[in-house]
Amino acid sequence: MDHKHPATPSPGAASPASGHAPQDRTPRDGKLRPVESGVGRNADGSPRTPLLDRIRSPFDLRNLSAEQLAQVADELRAETLDTVSTTGGHLGASLGVVELTVALHAVFDTPRDRLIWDVGHQTYPHKILTERRHRIRTLRQPGGLSGFTRRSESEYDPFGAAHSSTSISAGLGMATAHDLLAHEDPALKDRHVIAVIGDGAISAGMAYEAMNNAGSSGARLIVVLNDNEMSIAPPVGAMSNYLSRLMSSRSFLNLRDFAGRVAKRLPQPIERTAKRADEFARGILTGGTLFEELGFYYVGPIDGHNMDHLLPILRNLREADEKGPVLLHVITQKGRGYAPAEASGDKFHAVSKFNVVTGEQTKAPPGPPTYTSVFAQGLLAAAEADPRIVAITAAMPSGTGLEKFAKKYPDRFFDVGIAEQHAVTFAAGMATEGMKPFCAIYSTFLQRAYDQVVHDVVLQNLPVRFAIDRAGLVGADGATHAGSFDLNYLGCLPNMTIMAPSDELELLHMTATAAAYDAGPIAFRYPRGNGSGLVLPAAGEIIEIGRGRVLREAGRQSGREKGGIALLSLGTRLDDVLRAADELAARGLPPTVADARFMKPLDTALIEQLARNHAVLITVEEGAAGGFGAAVMHHLAHTGLLDNVRFRPMTLPDTLIDHNTPAAQIAEAGLSPRHVVRMALRALGVPDEAAEGLSVGRSGPTSY
Numbered sequence: 001m002d003h004k005h006p007a008t009p010s011p012g013a014a015s016p017a018s019g020h021a022p023q024d025r026t027p028r029d030g031k032l033r034p035v036e037s038g039v040g041r042n043a044d045g046s047p048r049t050p051l052l053d054r055i056r057s058p059f060d061l062r063n064l065s066a067e068q069l070a071q072v073a074d075e076l077r078a079e080t081l082d083t084v085s086t087t088g089g090h091l092g093a094s095l096g097v098v099e100l101t102v103a104l105h106a107v108f109d110t111p112r113d114r115l116i117w118d119v120g121h122q123t124y125p126h127k128i129l130t131e132r133r134h135r136i137r138t139l140r141q142p143g144g145l146s147g148f149t150r151r152s153e154s155e156y157d158p159f160g161a162a163h164s165s166t167s168i169s170a171g172l173g174m175a176t177a178h179d180l181l182a183h184e185d186p187a188l189k190d191r192h193v194i195a196v197i198g199d200g201a202i203s204a205g206m207a208y209e210a211m212n213n214a215g216s217s218g219a220r221l222i223v224v225l226n227d228n229e230m231s232i233a234p235p236v237g238a239m240s241n242y243l244s245r246l247m248s249s250r251s252f253l254n255l256r257d258f259a260g261r262v263a264k265r266l267p268q269p270i271e272r273t274a275k276r277a278d279e280f281a282r283g284i285l286t287g288g289t290l291f292e293e294l295g296f297y298y299v300g301p302i303d304g305h306n307m308d309h310l311l312p313i314l315r316n317l318r319e320a321d322e323k324g325p326v327l328l329h330v331i332t333q334k335g336r337g338y339a340p341a342e343a344s345g346d347k348f349h350a351v352s353k354f355n356v357v358t359g360e361q362t363k364a365p366p367g368p369p370t371y372t373s374v375f376a377q378g379l380l381a382a383a384e385a386d387p388r389i390v391a392i393t394a395a396m397p398s399g400t401g402l403e404k405f406a407k408k409y410p411d412r413f414f415d416v417g418i419a420e421q422h423a424v425t426f427a428a429g430m431a432t433e434g435m436k437p438f439c440a441i442y443s444t445f446l447q448r449a450y451d452q453v454v455h456d457v458v459l460q461n462l463p464v465r466f467a468i469d470r471a472g473l474v475g476a477d478g479a480t481h482a483g484s485f486d487l488n489y490l491g492c493l494p495n496m497t498i499m500a501p502s503d504e505l506e507l508l509h510m511t512a513t514a515a516a517y518d519a520g521p522i523a524f525r526y527p528r529g530n531g532s533g534l535v536l537p538a539a540g541e542i543i544e545i546g547r548g549r550v551l552r553e554a555g556r557q558s559g560r561e562k563g564g565i566a567l568l569s570l571g572t573r574l575d576d577v578l579r580a581a582d583e584l585a586a587r588g589l590p591p592t593v594a595d596a597r598f599m600k601p602l603d604t605a606l607i608e609q610l611a612r613n614h615a616v617l618i619t620v621e622e623g624a625a626g627g628f629g630a631a632v633m634h635h636l637a638h639t640g641l642l643d644n645v646r647f648r649p650m651t652l653p654d655t656l657i658d659h660n661t662p663a664a665q666i667a668e669a670g671l672s673p674r675h676v677v678r679m680a681l682r683a684l685g686v687p688d689e690a691a692e693g694l695s696v697g698r699s700g701p702t703s704y
């Protein structure tokens with residue numbers, strides 16, 4: 001079966017500017033057609049995979065021919081497609097590395113040889129081949145396989161991932177450890193470490209730090225650059241342009257190919273000459289690859305879908321006895337082999353369940369606007385009125401909702417690539433010149449830019465606006481993507497203002513407030529998913545900094561020296577807190593309910609009033625302990641008010657909450673309405689057995 005990739009025209013043929021613009025496979029009539037694949041289907045509709053069925057572990061790949069391995073790849077692609085059509089997930093990246101995955105496991109002795117996947121979102125084929133096929137349809141499901149690599153899940157996952165650009169650092173660490181331990185176990189000397197990193201991920205600073213170190217270390221490390229000319233969106237930056245140039249220097253590939261092949265067959269001294277010729281070729285044709293300047297031996301680019309390219313070259317790399325790191329540049333196509341994915345703009349980067357035949361995704365009924373889209377609406381309104389407002393994303397224009405802004409204000413929109421650290425300091429630089437930068441970054445990914453927030457923004461008190469999306473628990477992506485810590489890591493910083501909207505109207509108000517706020521850095525955090533469906537104005541109003549709001553006043557309880565329960569919520573937990581308030585009211589204990597709106601500066605007047613007038617004060621936040629509740633507790637302690645109020649902070653537990661549905665995650669976190677009710681009753685001294693009708697068992701960890 002011909003596995004020629006459009007990226008590999010016959011030698012000497014002119015190649016399109018980009019080097020490998022995938023053929024446009026959208027059928028002329030625009031209708032998506034069934035999958036063109038050599039793999040048939042069984043009576044039950046499942047893909048027919050006779051060869052893949054024989055693969056119990058990668059070991060079973062190692063005596064197969066190139067032809068058979070290509071067949072395994074076809075069957076593996078069909079199995080991956082069928083799986084993701086029932087689970088949803090990161091399909092495009094996995095489809096793009098099917099042949100590469102088969103070849104790597106066929107040539108290298110995994111798991112003894114360490115195979116590390118950057119980000120890990122492309123590892124569904126890897127998981128199927130590495131003794132997890134029987135569980136693959138539990139992918140990203142409660143209790144099922146993770147959507148990324150995880151050490152605790154398999155010995156074939158030597159390093160956990162999900163945040164990008166970590167693979168080379170981890171790989172260098174492993175390779176260095178093998179060198180250090182070889183005196184104890186000589187077999188470690190020939191253990192291979194392979195890091196597979198994408199063209200998006202390699203644009204992050206951390207990848208350069210690792211390559212810079214690897215290049216000078218002489219460590220035996222194989223980096224496979226999986227270049228599909230895609231990040232989540234088309235990639236940006238000079239590195240992307242550089243890679244395209246590399247790919248398109250076709251004569252470079254032929255000459256390099258020839259020199260490489262010759263070098264392998266010559267006796268030692270002559271081989272050195274051939275190698276010099278090889279480097280000369282590189283020098284002339286591409287001015288020496290960037291990677292060689294970093295101390296890597298560069299090989300490629302080769303066709304990542306062609307077993308006749310992959311297998312001999314990977315075997316050469318396995319047998320090569322030269323010291324030092326190698327970078328193998330592999331050209332692949334994101335979404336490869338599935339017409340709807342190939343035809344889509346984002347190559348089906350992340351999909352919900354879908355119909356394999358048509359590619360139509362089974363979308364949930366269109367609920368209310370997402371918090372992301374409400375933020376985008378608010379930002380567009382603010383930008384309309386203020387030309388100094390600019391928007392910055394780190395390779396996630398669609399995830400952060402900035403696509404519309406980019407279309408309307410292309411000159412005021414900046415996608416800096418997967419480079420959160422750079423994004424923050426870039427924003428700080430813009431702020432010094434009077435611009436009003438909105439840095440839209442997921443809570444979990446902002447963690448990567450913490451020192452830039454502290455050192456470049458907070459210490460200089462620069463008015464950078466942080467739109468922190470995916471704050472709190474995020475569902476199927478699990479603990480690696482949970483936005484659990486932003487209240488903690490920002491709340492301890494001087495000069496920082498932190499808001500958390502309780503609903504989408506509040507988010508509009510906070511976006512407008514951030515746009516107008518120039519006194520220093522300001523952040524607002526909001527969750528993944530839909531709002532509650534409020535009717536929204538075009539734009540929000542500016543709210544008073546540091547001022548919360550009371551939504552319900554507690555009835556005064558007779559016989560008690562002061563009112564009953566006060567519930568002080570921060571952010572979108574308010575919905576569930578109001579449900580808890582209803583349940584308490586039904587028990588004759590109607591609580592006061594307040595929305596803090598601000599973690600910093602605290603509304604100290606409101607907090608003191610709540611503490612003075614209630615027997616019980618409970619704070620609720622979707623963040624780790626040590627955030628909002630801790631700040632409130634600090635204040636009450638310092639004012640002496642903690643002495644006469646039963647204060648209970650409710651936070652995320654000190655555990656890592658696995659992928660699940662958002663509701664199940666909240667229940668596991670002990671932040672559901674029932675948990676709030678039980679917390680209040682316990683604080684009032686009502687014994688658990690008296691709290692009949694409460695369905696919450698002791699399973700949900702609750703912080704009190």
Ligand SMILES: Cc1ncc(C[n+]2csc(CCOP(=O)(O)OP(=O)(O)O)c2C)c(N)n1
Pocket residue numbers: 093096119121122162163164197198199200201202226228230231232334394395396418445448
């Ligand atoms: C630090 C960090 N920022 C952002 C992301 C979100 N993200 C996940 S995959 C991806 C694109 C990766 O592109 P590439 O490495 O080329 O892999 P491909 O999807 O093309 O296989 C991004 C930006 C992330 N996982 N980690």
Ligand SMILES: CC(=O)[C@@H](O)[C@H](O)COP(=O)(O)O
Pocket residue numbers: 090119121162232350399470474477481528
């Ligand atoms: C793999 C990765 O890091 C991103 O694709 C992430 O999964 C996107 O998350 P959302 O689906 O919340 O945008």
Ligand SMILES: [Mg+2]
Pocket residue numbers: 198199200226227228229230231
């Ligand atoms: Mg890519």
